[in-house]
Amino acid sequence: MSEIELRNVSKRFTGATAVKRANFTIRDGEFFILVGPSGCGKSTLLNMIVGLEDVSEGEIRIDGQRVNELDPKDRNMAMVFQSYALYPHMSVRDNIAFPLKLAKLSKPEIDRRVARAAQILELDAYLDRKPRALSGGQRQRVAMGRAIVREPSAFLLDEPLSNLDAKLRVQMRTEIARLHNRLGTTTVYVTHDQTEAMTLGDRIAVLRKGEVLQIGTPRALYERPRNLFVAGFIGSPAMNFLPARRAEGRLELPPGALEIPAHNAKQWGTAQGPLIAGFRPEHLRVIGERDVSGLCFAARAEVVEWLGADLFVYFDVALKGFGEMGLPDDLDIQRGDTARHTLVARIDPAHAVNEGDSVRVGLDWRDVQVFDAASGENLTLSNAVNEH
Amino acid sequence: MAGGADHGRTERWVWGAGSVVVIVYALIPVAWILSLSLKRSADLGDNRFFPQLVSLEHYAAVFQDPQFSAALWNSIGIAGISTLAAVLLGMLAAYAIVRLEFPGRRLILAAALSIAMFPPVSIIGPLFNIWRTVGLYDTWAGLILPYITFTLPLAIWILSAFFREIPWDLDKAARVDGATPLKAFVFVIAPLAAPAVFTAAILVFMFAWNDFLFAISLTSTNDARTVPAAIAFFTGSSRFQQPTGAIAAASVVVTLPIIIMVLIFQRRIVAGLTAGAVKG
Ligand SMILES: Nc1ncnc2c1ncn2[C@@H]1O[C@H](COP(=O)(O)OP(=O)(O)OP(=O)(O)O)[C@@H](O)[C@H]1O
Numbered sequence: 029m030s031e032i033e034l035r036n037v038s039k040r041f042t043g044a045t046a047v048k049r050a051n052f053t054i055r056d057g058e059f060f061i062l063v064g065p066s067g068c069g070k071s072t073l074l075n076m077i078v079g080l081e082d083v084s085e086g087e088i089r090i091d092g093q094r095v096n097e098l099d100p101k102d103r104n105m106a107m108v109f110q111s112y113a114l115y116p117h118m119s120v121r122d123n124i125a126f127p128l129k130l131a132k133l134s135k136p137e138i139d140r141r142v143a144r145a146a147q148i149l150e151l152d153a154y155l156d157r158k159p160r161a162l163s164g165g166q167r168q169r170v171a172m173g174r175a176i177v178r179e180p181s182a183f184l185l186d187e188p189l190s191n192l193d194a195k196l197r198v199q200m201r202t203e204i205a206r207l208h209n210r211l212g213t214t215t216v217y218v219t220h221d222q223t224e225a226m227t228l229g230d231r232i233a234v235l236r237k238g239e240v241l242q243i244g245t246p247r248a249l250y251e252r253p254r255n256l257f258v259a260g261f262i263g264s265p266a267m268n269f270l271p272a273r274r275a276e277g278r279l280e281l282p283p284g285a286l287e288i289p290a291h292n293a294k295q296w297g298t299a300q301g302p303l304i305a306g307f308r309p310e311h312l313r314v315i316g317e318r319d320v321s322g323l324c325f326a327a328r329a330e331v332v333e334w335l336g337a338d339l340f341v342y343f344d345v346a347l348k349g350f351g352e353m354g355l356p357d358d359l360d361i362q363r364g365d366t367a368r369h370t371l372v373a374r375i376d377p378a379h380a381v382n383e384g385d386s387v388r389v390g391l392d393w394r395d396v397q398v399f400d401a402a403s404g405e406n407l408t409l410s411n412a413v414n415e416h
Numbered sequence: 417m418a419g420g421a422d423h424g425r426t427e428r429w430v431w432g433a434g435s436v437v438v439i440v441y442a443l444i445p446v447a448w449i450l451s452l453s454l455k456r457s458a459d460l461g462d463n464r465f466f467p468q469l470v471s472l473e474h475y476a477a478v479f480q481d482p483q484f485s486a487a488l489w490n491s492i493g494i495a496g497i498s499t500l501a502a503v504l505l506g507m508l509a510a511y512a513i514v515r516l517e518f519p520g521r522r523l524i525l526a527a528a529l530s531i532a533m534f535p536p537v538s539i540i541g542p543l544f545n546i547w548r549t550v551g552l553y554d555t556w557a558g559l560i561l562p563y564i565t566f567t568l569p570l571a572i573w574i575l576s577a578f579f580r581e582i583p584w585d586l587d588k589a590a591r592v593d594g595a596t597p598l599k600a601f602v603f604v605i606a607p608l609a610a611p612a613v614f615t616a617a618i619l620v621f622m623f624a625w626n627d628f629l630f631a632i633s634l635t636s637t638n639d640a641r642t643v644p645a646a647i648a649f650f651t652g653s654s655r656f657q658q659p660t661g662a663i664a665a666a667s668v669v670v671t672l673p674i675i676i677m678v679l680i681f682q683r684r685i686v687a688g689l690t691a692g693a694v695k696g
């Protein structure tokens with residue numbers, strides 16, 4: 029159990045900065061998630077915490093003790109690698125026992141702990157096999173077993189589920205959650221996967237190009253993203269974005285204008301210049317003819333995806349008169365071109381919408397967040413914070 | 417699909433026959449030497465493939481010859497030390513080339529390869545003169561040094577190619593599991609690298625063990641003369657007798673260690689030991 033504190037930690041490789049002044053504290057017992065696009069420095073950050081990479085600048089403290097110079101073997105942390113890194117020439121038993129043997133524990137104690145870990149992870153039947161005779165999920169469990177036998181002060185997991193198929197991933201995800209509840213050990217978890225991040229994490233840190241953009245609970249990141257990148261990165265399908273501009277008391281969007289009540293006028297800030305309006309797929313509603321609150325427009329359903337509990341409807345909006353919005357390329361939201369942009373709505377599957385149908389779509393001003401197109405800053409949020 | 421099965425059978429038959437031809441072609445001289453070494457002196461010229469009567473007289477003679485025992489000892493010592501040194505140095509070099517960032521990594525590999533391409537015979541003359549001047553002529557070191565020089569590139573290439581394939585996450589995992597760098601190497605990396613180390617060791621050993629060129633040029637007495645060179649100095653029991661039987665017996669004796677080594681390590685040389693380390 030321990031608290032991991034990063035103080036302005038930077039990492040420079042020859043030619044590139046992989047991590048820029050990371051400054052945050054992972055609390056004792058917390059399940060902390062690092063997400064971000066490929067190459068943003070997640071693994072580097074993890075390797076610095078565990079001691080496999082030197083820290084170029086700044087300080088890492090564990091329970092208040094500076095550990096920059098401490099060898100990985102003396103940090104008492106356990107790591108699970110994306111490749112699992114099982115020792116191929118050792119049996120499952122020896123793999124799990126390896127850290128204990130290095131710690132020079134007594135034979136009975138080692139046996140006891142290995143048996144316990146094997147039982148927790150349901151590996152009893154495979155203890156004498158070599159890793160090559162195991163399935164992907166079993167290998168993953170052995171890697172977890174090697175981590176938990178040590179009773180380490182922290183678990184560091186680098187995309188531990190990314191090599192598993194979808195079903196196994198869900199199963200292992202709940203298993204990891206259960207393990208964390210049971211052991212209560214501080215856990216740092218790197219992932220690409222939205223669902224893993226949202227379901228497992230107590231808090232999530234979003235990284236981009238080596239910078240920590242925002243840290244918060246999954247809910248905070250989803251509802252109050254600090255900038256365009258976090259807004260677009262968190263959530264699946266991603267948030268809808270449209271170019272916008274300000275007019276008196278209104279926000280003009282390509283499909284029409286959104287009225288905002290006078291006493292809420294400051295909600296969207298006062299910054300001039302090009303804006304981007306963002307709203308979640310579930311905030312686009314299918315409405316009847318007579319419903320005229322908020323912004324209403326007709327659109328043609330281009331693609332309809334029925335997922336049982338959800339219905340996703342994709343439709344195009346012409347960008348007439350509005351310039352192209354500069355969404356960050358690393359966001360991976362490619363929904364259109366200079367002339368039109370694709371929006372997605374998550375609606376109640378009770379609505380019988382078919383491809384090609386014309387639907388009336390409504391959007392409430394309360395659900396729209398406004399971003400500065402140049403800086404990406406969420407104006408809605410900063411303004412709301414200023415008011416309080 | 418009878419045609420397909422037929423085709424498969426023909427193919428297997430062709431491959432099988434080809435293998436047999438190659439093996440017979442390669443082994444006939446060996447069998448001939450073995451046969452010669454077991455014939456009595458009187459039967460040496462009898463033009464038979466199998467000895468009429470098996471006799472160990474040539475082996476006895478060879479082992480009684482103090483020249484041969486000395487040469488055998490020299491061969492074992494020189495080849496052994498060369499192998500040990502070349503493999504050890506090769507491992508360090510390959511590890512550095514694969515694991516460390518430093519300028520000129522590729523240059524080292526290229527330079528090593530060019531040394532391996534170098535015809536040894538072209539340096540024999542100068543080496544002879546240098547060794548006589550510095551006092552390495554007719555010493556163990558005088559042979560070990562060129563052997564290391566000419567086998568190290570090979571060792572480095574084999575080992576670095578193999579080290580590149582080792583999942584180095586294993587090294588990191590061992591370090592996090594509480595191992596010192598040395599323990600991580602000994603318990604995790606070395607067992608995985610064993611096949612490559614054995615392969616390199618056997619090749620280096622064979623080079624040193626079989627070498628005739630350096631051995632004949634850089635030695636003059638029993639102090640450092642190895643078996644291949646010593647065989648050339650065998651004399652018959654009289655001036656008029658060809659020492660054919662003794663040469664054959666000596667040849668068999670020096671071939672045995674190589675065969676035994678290959679047989680023992682054959683199974684360890686099989687790669688694929690690393691299967692299952694990573695996702696697979
Ligand atoms: N040893 C190294 N030398 C030079 N640059 C490196 C080294 N290791 C990583 N980098 C660079 O640092 C940046 C961050 O790498 P890192 O592996 O931490 O990314 P990541 O977020 O884990 O990506 P992924 O999700 O693909 O695993 C990358 O741009 C990478 O190219």
Ligand SMILES: [Mg+2]
Pocket residue numbers: 070071072186
């Ligand atoms: Mg990574």
